[in-house]
Amino acid sequence: MRVSLLVIGLLVLRASAAGTPAADLRGTARAGDRPQANAVVWLDAPNSPSSLEAKRPVLDQRNLSFSPHVLAVRVGAAVDFPNNDRVFHNVFSFRDGKKFDLGLYPVGVQKPVVFDKPGLSRIFCNIHPNMAAYVLAVDSPYFGVTDDRGAFAIPLVPAGRFTYHAWRPGGPDLTGTLTADGSPLDIRWP
Amino acid sequence: MNKLAIGALLVLCPSLASAQAISTEVDVSAGYSTENVSAGSTQIRALGEGPGAVRFFVEAAWGARYFPDSRPKSPTDVFGAAYPYENRAQVVEAYGERMFRPGGALVGVRAGRFRTPFGISTRSDHAYGGFMRAPMIRYDDYFALSNNFLEHGADVIVGAPQAYFEASVGRPSDVGTVQRRPGFDTVLRGQAYYRSAIVGVSHYRAMPYQPEYFAKGRAVFTGVDVRWMYNGIQLRGEFLSGRPFDDTTTTGGYIDLLVHRVWMGPVTAVARLERLDYDTIPEFVLFARRAMAGARIRIPGGLTAQIAAGHQWRQQIQRDRTAFDFAVSYSLRRDIDAHRQ
Numbered sequence: 094m095r096v097s098l099l100v101i102g103l104l105v106l107r108a109s110a111a112g113t114p115a116a117d118l119r120g121t122a123r124a125g126d127r128p129q130a131n132a133v134v135w136l137d138a139p140n141s142p143s144s145l146e147a148k149r150p151v152l153d154q155r156n157l158s159f160s161p162h163v164l165a166v167r168v169g170a171a172v173d174f175p176n177n178d179r180v181f182h183n184v185f186s187f188r189d190g191k192k193f194d195l196g197l198y199p200v201g202v203q204k205p206v207v208f209d210k211p212g213l214s215r216i217f218c219n220i221h222p223n224m225a226a227y228v229l230a231v232d233s234p235y236f237g238v239t240d241d242r243g244a245f246a247i248p249l250v251p252a253g254r255f256t257y258h259a260w261r262p263g264g265p266d267l268t269g270t271l272t273a274d275g276s277p278l279d280i281r282w283p
Numbered sequence: 284m285n286k287l288a289i290g291a292l293l294v295l296c297p298s299l300a301s302a303q304a305i306s307t308e309v310d311v312s313a314g315y316s317t318e319n320v321s322a323g324s325t326q327i328r329a330l331g332e333g334p335g336a337v338r339f340f341v342e343a344a345w346g347a348r349y350f351p352d353s354r355p356k357s358p359t360d361v362f363g364a365a366y367p368y369e370n371r372a373q374v375v376e377a378y379g380e381r382m383f384r385p386g387g388a389l390v391g392v393r394a395g396r397f398r399t400p401f402g403i404s405t406r407s408d409h410a411y412g413g414f415m416r417a418p419m420i421r422y423d424d425y426f427a428l429s430n431n432f433l434e435h436g437a438d439v440i441v442g443a444p445q446a447y448f449e450a451s452v453g454r455p456s457d458v459g460t461v462q463r464r465p466g467f468d469t470v471l472r473g474q475a476y477y478r479s480a481i482v483g484v485s486h487y488r489a490m491p492y493q494p495e496y497f498a499k500g501r502a503v504f505t506g507v508d509v510r511w512m513y514n515g516i517q518l519r520g521e522f523l524s525g526r527p528f529d530d531t532t533t534t535g536g537y538i539d540l541l542v543h544r545v546w547m548g549p550v551t552a553v554a555r556l557e558r559l560d561y562d563t564i565p566e567f568v569l570f571a572r573r574a575m576a577g578a579r580i581r582i583p584g585g586l587t588a589q590i591a592a593g594h595q596w597r598q599q600i601q602r603d604r605t606a607f608d609f610a611v612s613y614s615l616r617r618d619i620d621a622h623r624q
């Protein structure tokens with residue numbers, strides 16, 4: 094409880110320090126007419142102060158699958174990769190973004206990876222070819238991932254004008270501008 | 284026996300219908316070997332997590348091999364990597380398990396029907412991983428252990444992620460072409476992990492699969508397994524020694540090399556060296572050696588192609604001294620429900 098209150102307090106302080114009121118930016122993402130799950134939306138804000146995430150991001154290995162399928166983090170974040178399956182996993186990323194190979198490790202072991210550059214990393218398991226996930230590192234504290242209904246929320250965005258970006262698995266990146274004034278942002282891939 | 288497995292699963296997992304996350308996987312494969320054998324198989328799996336953090340895993344498989352009339356049915360072990368090929372649908376594994384992490388320790392309980400936890404024994408190690416034949420020490424009828432041996436019982440893991448001990452007790456519930464006689468099976472296993480290397484030692488006691496008039500006593504094996512993987516290169520091997528029944532000994536093992544470097548794109552190269560020595564009265568001794576090399580190629584759209592060549596020397600187990608195997612698999616995974624936290 095104390096930690097939560099501290100985080101909330103710091104967030105309020107940060108918003109106040111920026112001199113502008115902050116509000117959650119909400120919206121939806123669609124591909125054609127269908128809601129787009131697992132899309133990442135982020136705002137350009139490269140010089141923003143460090144994010145105040147209370148929890149370290151986790152890409153779990155459970156039931157022979159990565160969870161979540163898409164993870165968005167801020168550049169510099171350390172992501173934990175715990176193995177919660179009885180079988181061994183070997184997490185690796187060779188293609189783009191952060192390149193690493195965590196080697197073989199068993200149930201109960203957790204290994205961290207720092208995503209120190211912006212970009213998309215495709216994550217696989219060398220033992221189980223059906224396992225695949227994405228980690229998108231963005232140079233901004235303002236980002237969100239869409240849920241099954243295509244909805245996203247980016248918390249505590251200060252009022253103002255931003256350039257936004259949107260990415261989805263297998264689709265082109267989208268870029269646009271918005272004015273953060275409490276209005277929803279609708280993103281649509283053709 | 285299948286009903287018993289499902290029953291045990293349901294006891295552990297009282298409400299699958301309200302499970303928090305269920306994933307389903309389907310693999311469909313077709314293959315051909317120059318030994319003039321073709322094969323088809325389908326595996327369907329449901330796995331996930333139910334209330335109380337109980338995991339469940341259920342797998343059913345159908346497989347069949349086709350031999351033209353011009354050649355007799357045996358011997359060959361092609362397409363016998365991890366599933367039975369008896370032309371009927373069968374429940375293979377069906378179990379529930381629960382893991383606990385008290386103070387950083389690792390405690391796990393599993394009940395139902397599961398592959399005999401001796402050495403390198405999981406489906407993902409042997410099924411369609413680039414080889415279309417099981418290692419000789421893990422094929423149905425080669426006087427050692429089979430990948431199609433299943434235990435109907437419970438096992439417990441106690442230790443830490445870096446090193447743990449596993450004990451399994453159960454009754455045989457095998458699905459392959461050989462079935463162990465009824466009895467009480469025990470497997471004891473210790474496993475240690477350091478950096479990217481895993482070493483395990485297993486000990487197994489069960490009734491033989493050969494008929495009682497022929498095979499007296501119990502099957503007893505002790506084995507060592509090693510796995511190491513880094514930077515896209517995996518080395519693994521298993522070595523065992525013991526007796527399939529009284530007055531006989533089986534010694535053997537294999538070492539696999541699997542390479543998947545970034546420049547190889549969708550291709551994983553595989554190679555295996557293996558041996559099997561079954562020592563008994565002179566007319567039945569078996570000393571076989573085999574080398575295999577092949578590749579597993581991921582094709583877009585959930586398809587995977589596999590090609591392998593194998594050459595055998597000394598005594599002959601496979602039909603032809605040198606054989607080429609081909610298979611194509613289609614894999615599909617769906618997460619039906621995912622209220623994951």
